[in-house]
Amino acid sequence: MLNGALIGCGFFAQNQLRAWAEAGDAGIVALCDRDAARLAATAARFGIARTYDDAAEMLARERPDFVDIATTVASHVPLVTLAARAGVPVICQKPFTETLAEAAELVETCRRAGVKLMVHENFRWQAPIRAVRRVLDEGEIGQPFWARIAFRSAYDVYAGQPYLAEGSRFIIQDLGIHLLDVARFLFGEVTTLAARTQRVNPRIAGEDVATMMLGHAAGVTTVVDCSYASAQERELFPQSLIEIDGARGTLRLGADYELVVHADGATRRETVAPDEARWGPAPWHGIQHSVFDIQEHFIACLRGGREPETSGADNLRTLALVEAAYLSAQRGGAPVDPAAL
Ligand code: NAD
Ligand code: 89V
Structure with a gap:
């Protein structure tokens, strides 16, 4: 079983968590959001007990097998960088970054850290x-x-x-x-x-x-x-x-x-x-079903050492x-x- 942590308990994370709840050999064991009410409501809805308001603290304490970043674009650069530094494989929602230059830098940061990076490009x-x-x-x-x-x-x-x-x-x-x-x-x-x-x-x-x-x-x-x-x-x-x-x-x-x-x-x-x-x-x-399928694909890539179809490098294009x-x-x-x- 691969234990994941999710950052951002907003509108679309609910779809991602529903899909994680159905995954066979992976799941979300810890949640993070700066908004206490959203965090508490999401934790209760999905029965996830370990919650944080700080992503760095969550990654340091939980040492998850992967992190799912479900926040909006402005936070992607600091959060993906944080995950790379912690050596944690990342799925990050689209749009990956606001500029192509930032995206290229994140791809390079993850490559250097040896961290797998997939953009949640599900259509x-x-x-x-x-x-x-x-x-x-x-x-x-x-x-x-x-x-x-x-x-x-x-x-x-x-x-x-x-x-x-x-x-x-x-x-x-x-x-x-x-x-x-x-x-x-x-x-x-x-x-x-x-x-x-x-x-x-x-x-x-x-x-x-x-x-x-x-x-x-x-x-x-x-x-x-x-x-x-x-x-x-x-x-x-x-x-x-x-x-x-x-x-x-x-x-x-x-x-x-x-x-x-x-x-x-x-x-x-x-x-x-x-x-x-x-x-x-x-x-x-x-x-919804494409969310399940892309998350399954990520887990298969983690297990098989493969590059995801919508890797960070692919998403640059x-x-x-x-x-x-x-x-x-x-x-x-x-x-x-x-x-x-
Ligand atoms: P949202 O604003 O509803 O939720 C984002 C949550 O992230 C908020 O609760 C916010 O408090 C939290 N957050 C932001 N920065 C944080 C940080 N540094 N640490 C902890 N928590 C933080 O946004 P949303 O509508 O759920 O969208 C999230 C992303 O999903 C967007 O990038 C959007 O484009 C994408 N999205 C994708 C699809 C799809 O089909 N792939 C569909 C809808 C939305
Ligand atoms: O898929 C998305 O990114 C959504 C929506 C379908 C509403 O455009 O934001």
């Missing part, structure tokens, strides 16, 4: 996205040449995560980051990115709409578009809709996780929904896309080469 672990990747890997629609990854919603994310309304950066840094990572996961590295952003909701500080066009080294063109200002007849939060055109046919991941593959003149349909009974309540079941998108938007949509950042 690519969603069952429908894994199903899309399988279709591509099996060559069913041939070589892809065009794709769209879309997330359009009017779900009130600010109710659960009020800080999302406050930062000068919003949708690309919080949600677009997941979709850009999915684009990398499906089609490989990106050599050019052009973006346009908009703010529709006047009550928030950052952008709530972003449209990005990516050129992948493998030749695919991907449109990644996201919005939290799009009220539709049916609210599909948190579903990502995916369209891919390939040399032999097309793939569509539509509403309610319906996957339609049309290739060589024949069409097949399949539902690739996560199990609501197991991962509910809806609509967060669409995300996703963060570069985020930076490229903001830079391109600032430059009026001019294309940016993420490798040059």
Whole structure:
């Protein structure tokens, strides 16, 4: 059994703790939060007796097998550094850091300390996205040449995560980051990115709409578009809709996780929904199971000495896309080469 410690008992940590509670050979034995009320409520909810208001003290006393950092981005640099110094393997929530330079420094710090580092970049672990990747890997629609990854919603994310309304950066840094990572996961590295952003909701500080066009080294063109200002007849939060055109046919991941593959003149349909009974309540079941899967992956990597798929080093490339998108938007949509950042 691997004993973990978790820092940050806020909104999303509840999902992480639910998943840890189901893990077979790992669990959380100690919690830390500076907010005493949140700490106490979370400790009671998950039956975790050992609690701390100071992360350094927790790591020194508990000497855990890993630490799960579930705080917001501003605290990631000091907390990951602390874990590296204590020699404790780390999972850190996205966005990993506010700047690419800080992220590169943390990756180097962990490398030098010999500490495994994974970013909790979970969208690519969603069952429908894994199903899309399988279709591509099996060559069913041939070589892809065009794709769209879309997330359009009017779900009130600010109710659960009020800080999302406050930062000068919003949708690309919080949600677009997941979709850009999915684009990398499906089609490989990106050599050019052009973006346009908009703010529709006047009550928030950052952008709530972003449209990005990516050129992948493998030749695919991907449109990644996201919005939290799009009220539709049916609210599909948190579903990502995916369209891919390939040399032999097309793939569509539509509403309610319906996957339609049309290739060589024949069409097949399949539902690739996560199990609501197991991962509910809806609509967060669409995300919850991916939290379980990414945490299982981390434990398997710890046990097997493997590098996690979304290691800190890998995540630098996703963060570069985020930076490229903001830079391109600032430059009026001019294309940016993420490798040059
Ligand atoms: P939150 O503000 O609800 O919770 C963060 C908690 O961390 C707070 O209780 C705060 O007191 C605590 N904290 C902050 N700094 C601390 C420190 N140094 N020591 C101890 N405690 C500290 O935030 P949230 O909505 O839970 O988001 C946390 C992170 O999870 C964010 O980075 C967010 O982007 C990410 N997130 C990811 C997903 C996903 O699907 N991967 C979904 C939602 C949120
Ligand atoms: O996944 C996330 O990072 C969340 C949400 C889906 C609400 O954007 O913040």
